[in-house]
Amino acid sequence: MSSNTQYANQAPGATGVDPNHPAELDYRVEVVDADAGVVKCLPEPRRKIAVCGFAASSRPLAPFDDPEWEVWGLNQLYRHIPRATRWFDIHANWREDNVPGTDHEGWLAKCGIPIYMSAREPSLPTAVTYPIDGVIRRVIGVDYETSTVAFMVALAIDEIDAQVGRELEGAAVAGLSGIGAAHKLIMDAYARREIGVFGIDLIVGKEYDWQKACVEYLLGCAHARNITIRLPKQCALLRQQWRYGYETEPQGGLIKLTELQRRGEALAAERANLMARLNQIDGASQENGYWNQVADLRSKGGTVKLNEDT
Numbered sequence: 001m002s003s004n005t006q007y008a009n010q011a012p013g014a015t016g017v018d019p020n021h022p023a024e025l026d027y028r029v030e031v032v033d034a035d036a037g038v039v040k041c042l043p044e045p046r047r048k049i050a051v052c053g054f055a056a057s058s059r060p061l062a063p064f065d066d067p068e069w070e071v072w073g074l075n076q077l078y079r080h081i082p083r084a085t086r087w088f089d090i091h092a093n094w095r096e097d098n099v100p101g102t103d104h105e106g107w108l109a110k111c112g113i114p115i116y117m118s119a120r121e122p123s124l125p126t127a128v129t130y131p132i133d134g135v136i137r138r139v140i141g142v143d144y145e146t147s148t149v150a151f152m153v154a155l156a157i158d159e160i161d162a163q164v165g166r167e168l169e170g171a172a173v174a175g176l177s178g179i180g181a182a183h184k185l186i187m188d189a190y191a192r193r194e195i196g197v198f199g200i201d202l203i204v205g206k207e208y209d210w211q212k213a214c215v216e217y218l219l220g221c222a223h224a225r226n227i228t229i230r231l232p233k234q235c236a237l238l239r240q241q242w243r244y245g246y247e248t249e250p251q252g253g254l255i256k257l258t259e260l261q262r263r264g265e266a267l268a269a270e271r272a273n274l275m276a277r278l279n280q281i282d283g284a285s286q287e288n289g290y291w292n293q294v295a296d297l298r299s300k301g302g303t304v305k306l307n308e309d310t
Contacts, residue, residue, distance in 0.1 A: 021083035059199030
């Protein structure tokens with residue numbers, strides 16, 4: 001089930017995206033080339049990007065009222081958050097699988113902000129084609145994108161790369177003495193940028209199986225650049241239960257994984273014993289049926305030999 005329909009009920013107290021939110025009034029993102037996915041931020045690109053999802057555990061913690069942040073949303077999340085700077089609907093069937101009774105296409109047509117799609121939809125005035133080829137080449141390195149959140153994080157990195165490139169363009173880096181000094185200048189520029197992830201856990205069903213690892217890989221790409229990563233403590237991304245090899249399994253939980261493993265092994269052994277016993281009983285039952293047939297035939301005057309000597 002998609003996040004559009006899984007979270008059908010609007011969050012308590014939510015009013016939906018406000019196009020006139022105070023944090024967006026003096027800032028806009030204009031579409032420059034819709035087919036190439038090129039946009040322009042005015043007056044200057046913001047250095048902080050909040051990637052937002054549906055999980056109620058950390059969604060309200062996004063910096064919605066802080067004008068230093070762009071807020072990026074997806075699918076029908078506009079029903080639950082107060083503002084947005086850019087939108088993502090990376091689905092060929094984006095008109096389908098939406099919350100019944102809602103006008104998803106109508107909202108996209110009127111939202112007034114860039115909408116990244118797998119292919120630009122002409123009926124949506126601000127729709128743009130997600131620049132997948134460039135993002136793979138510049139950011140991901142391999143064709144590895146398993147969710148809309150992955151596309152969002154990858155594009156955030158790409159945007160920050162472009163910002164840092166413009167900031168350091170020219171002789172500022174080339175004129176420094178030594179690789180170390182140039183590297184520090186670049187790392188400091190990246191550290192002034194930030195990607196925050198809010199309302200995203202990727203731990204339910206198939207999300208955990210193949211979406212979570214991809215997003216964590218991309219957060220690793222951001223970390224390698226020295227981009228500041230903000231994850232609320234409630235977020236399940238980049239978390240471990242304990243440090244392997246250094247710590248033992250935590251004792252404070254309701255149940256330990258090793259307990260479940262031992263129980264599973266015991267149940268498997270018990271099943272094997274019961275299956276062996278059942279096979280014995282089944283064999284004895286078949287043998288008993290054979291002798292019943294012999295007895296029945298002989299009682300009716302039939303000649304039934306048990307072997308060739310009798």
